[in-house]
Amino acid sequence: MGSSNPFEDPIFGLTATIGAYAAALFLHRKVRWLHPLLVAPLIIYVLLLAGRIDYKDYKVGGDIVTFFLGPATVALAVPLYKHALRLRSVLPSLLMGAFVGSAAGLAVNALCMALLGGSELLMKSALPKSVTASVAVDLSNWLGGSPELTAALTVLTGLFGSMAGPALLRACGVHERLAASVAIGAASHGIGSARLLAESEENGGVSGFSMAACCVFTPMLLLPVHWFWL
Template structure:
């Protein structure tokens, strides 16, 4: 009976939502502990202590993952609200996103090669600087491991959302437009969501940068894909 309960998709959904809600409460006590870091740990502990198969959990977890796409599309709302302002600075936004995409791919490649990573890991890590909904598909197309790409993508967004703003200030980048484009290009959805909680305009700029990078990155990956083959 218990195995049937754990295999039910609702179990995975409830466990994911409960873990995230608990992680938000934990952050009120320890502000440095990001929910996207503590929530997976809570899920892992429940699965281990309950001797629950990951495959059983994934039946519901995949449903949650499916909503990454609609959640990403929903970030177009602040874009629409600030469409007129975005139109005036569109060339700068597109150029910033293009440079961000190119630099992200270059840094990912250099890091893997520098630390002696395998070709499979290179294929897995290359697309980690775009939003997870796109990165997972790109990883499969390149011949990488989509599950590991998803983890690397979330970790990239998490680190970018926490360390990105102070690092940009340290480098002297204080302009809201420039910093928003940089966060959207480097920290994709997680970074954009953080900016959106602070300012709808900055969240919209970051969301546009994230979306533009999701278009530019596959195009830039075409010659890389040919080289890997």
């Protein structure tokens, strides 16, 4: 016999997620500063709270959307492939930018936690938050942090970078498109790359490349940290 709880049906979580994002896009067209990736989770939160729906019931269908995160991330390689010939000449610069971005991200995360008096658990959880979520969670677990906290911090980092990253870079005097794309990919991973991809296929591809390179550089840079703590 099927469950008597209709919210346990995967269709509910799937429909709620897609519907919330569609509503967020509609609101974004009306009020430009309302970022859909910020509004959509709030809609889901209000829905679950108002309907007294258990998050575990919603997650059954929500996980279907999460499953496609991997293929969507890999798809960022398609625009990079299309512009591979033009970008080959600047490959060393792209790699260096990603490496510096990884190192700077780790240093800034550690400095912020130290200045704000964060606990050791918070430090270990926050250090890898600038790489894509799936890698950040594994690195957090490897360091002995909280994967759940790391996932939340990673999403918030991506949201902030997607919303404010381009304007912040322009305010800092970074106007060169490829440099800005590398910075967004290094700091705001997939969410930031998706923002750039909507504006320019080439910029989105470069950002995706930077994100992938940081997934290699960040674990390498964290090796001494892992040895020190463990």
